Amino acid sequence: MAVVDRNNKNPEMVLRFLHDSNRLVVSEPYISDRETGDIKVTDAGQLAPYGITALADTFTIEKLKRSTFILKNKTLRLTLKKF
Incomplete structure (x- = not known):
């Protein structure tokens, strides 16, 4: 899986x-x-801009539809939309 910062502020x-x-x-x-x-990333803080709070993070899938994907971990809810 790849995560990308479209503003190019994070790798x-x-x-x-x-x-x-x-x-x-x-x-x-x-x-x-x-x-x-x-x-290799050894500091979980580098993942924070992507909504990932730990080097190994578990998300519950709250919604998986054609255009919307909602993930929730211990502290955040991420809503991803297809465009």
């Missing part, structure tokens, strides 16, 4: 993900750097 990240029933687990984050090699 693109790639993470492993596991979708199981109504749960999405993201883990093993890396800063994407295809030229010199991806850099």
